[in-house]
Amino acid sequence: MTHHLYHAPADCPVCGDDLIVTRKGCRTCGTELAGEFTSCAYCGLETSELDLLRVFLTSRGNLREVEKHLQVSYPTARARLDAVIDKLGFTPTGDAADSQSDPSDPVTGEPAEEPMSPQEQVLARVAAGEISADIAATLLASL
Incomplete structure (x- = not known):
């Protein structure tokens, strides 16, 4: 029998602090581990943000594919990806000043169009x- 797996919340519904994983189990043999385990950086992303990352990665960093998938303009697709990058706590390489002098796309690293x-x-x-x-x-x- 296949059980539906739910996306666990990243934040405590009571106080808003980060939740940690305290129990893991194997559905095949029933083995259970208890303790304090870290969550992955991506566990706090919403389904739509995970979908955006999936499209971005499977298209090998092609923002035009993300644009088509989301059915939005290129600047909107880029802004949404930047928001996910920010939410993950990553710092994009370069900044606005660098993008003026560097002809490559700071997200993909590919040459600018x-x-x-x-x-x-x-x-x-x-x-x-x-x-x-x-x-x-x-x-x-x-x-």
């Missing part, structure tokens, strides 16, 4: 709702 062509900029403005398709067609024709 090439600047958008004028045509791509026009299409991005349409996608963002800044201009209509008619205005975009006129702009593209003049390029």
Whole structure:
């Protein structure tokens, strides 16, 4: 018989302090261990945050895949990943000043994307709702 495993809370519902694992057991042979065990860093993440990390890792750090999976813009996908990184207590390499001088993506370490062509900029403005398709067609024709 397969038992459903629940995601254990990371914080105490009474005082809000961190919970620790005090008992572990084997469902096959019934062996039990009691004591004070540390939780993993990822145990405090919510299901949606774990899903984001799964997509990020299985796509080998491709934020465009995360963007597609979440159906959000690239900046939103990156902000959500940054929030998970922050929640885990990790410090992303570099900062805003470094990202100006370093052309690589601070999260993936991959080279930054090439600047958008004028045509791509026009299409991005349409996608963002800044201009209509008619205005975009006129702009593209003049390029």
